[in-house]
Amino acid sequence: MNKITNLFNIKYPIVQGGMIWVSGWKLASAVSNAGGLGLIGAGSMYPDVLREHIQKCKKATDKPFGINVPMLYPDIEKIMDIIVEEGVKIVFTSAGNPKTWTSFLKGKGITVVHVVSSVKFALKAEAAGVDAIVCEGFEAGGHNGREETTTFTLIPMVKEQVKIPVIAAGGIGSGRGMLAAMVLGSDGVQIGSRFAATQESSAHINFKNTIVDVKDGDTQLTLKELAPVRLVKNRFYDDIQELYQQNPSILQIKELLGRARAKKGMFEGDLDNGELEIGQIAGLIHEIKPVKEVFKEIVEEFELVKSFIDRL
Template identity: 60%
Template structure:
């Protein structure tokens, strides 16, 4: 299944595991890389020394390509980037900020850079900044999201007309059918988050995994729009936020309600009432805890079946 993304990152399949906070440690990322995809460590929930530990464990666990996802608003960004360069991380996915500042520096050290965007405007900014790949993420995705609230496929179709950089589709991606559909619309591959967030190797809490698997259609929603739009499962904390926003709560009030460590409380510690339960809309399709290998095998199997079906239909 060789294409631009596979060649760029040196991977067998154009499947990237999103670098999700409190889910994407070295066990998950190394398993994805070993299975032929690209595993990403989620630096957004790691202090610099913790990230360095995970990178070192990652290098012992796999000789395959891997990367680190870095939110650019990270408070210790300088230390994080120093560690990434020192440890010779081959690939970095950046998000939540402008790629202009760090892309040249990382590339000077031989690091390939991808950046996550939620609009065509920012996709073009990425291309101007010289990134090696772009991730177009629709608002179906879990966690922090774009203010534009553009769905994945409309976003993808617009972005493919405006940029020529290798492109990944994200937001609502699940299996081989998603991969084929994204490719038909012009992407080279997919970035998958939610399915890997609840897999056996994910570092998320077992109670969180069970809650995600129980989640049905319409049971996630974007909130915290005055801070940073975030897709959450509806729980007690969600209801407090939702009520405050409907009453016209200002940014400062929402910040006070949010406090610190809400995502850790929900995803990593399993507090299903007062934690942020970040997950994508595709949660309604998740019905069991799978291993990474089972997920990757299913993606390739369903991709080939979907491709055969398209070929048969075309002959008609």
């Protein structure tokens, strides 16, 4: 047992990232059933859709699971009310000020974790009263910190400053990566990209196949003027780079981005015009597998490498 398994009442200190368009009830329940903490990604769900996913997840697992809520979400009050009404006991917040909702959630008996990308925001989250933090490095897919601090430099710097449990995220998709993060001071890991390329992920099969095909250098952090996001280099990414050559205004960038780009790419499978958000670790993902198999591989590799190091 460690701080993270105790906090969430789970078997292994492995959290599945609450990714938009990827993390529905099937993925979350499969991860929870395997001994980790599954998260439903509320960022791509209307309130009534989220309620449906929560109810289906409760039927599919008797293990703990949580909800990831980006605080930029327009209907966040409705989302929070549904979480409370449905009796969800774990919430991960991101993309906003942790002070806004932490006391409300904790007042309802909910464990709160906040995602940060720097020491500064880690300290703010701790001061806001969260129970743990996810420290997400520059390698991660999806929306990311502007600082471009890598996971393996961020973890020890944050660990040096905070007293609450720390979960490492960004560039972790194997047992070796998990062990490395914990050696550097994390109490657990959050894994996104590896779970995006599973059978239970709600991502479109075109996107899952793209994850498998991605090599090192095929993703890039961009759109920093709006909200930094790591994308696979496709036609839409090329259009962004072409626009940047013209020294565009924020309005021009927003116009190019338009609406529902992430849905178009990751959920509907438009590989040319959609946002394809994935982490650098995708270069190590070579096959779409069931969650149970992925989980088994991560845990077995972690134990094998740890026992080897213990013998040294």
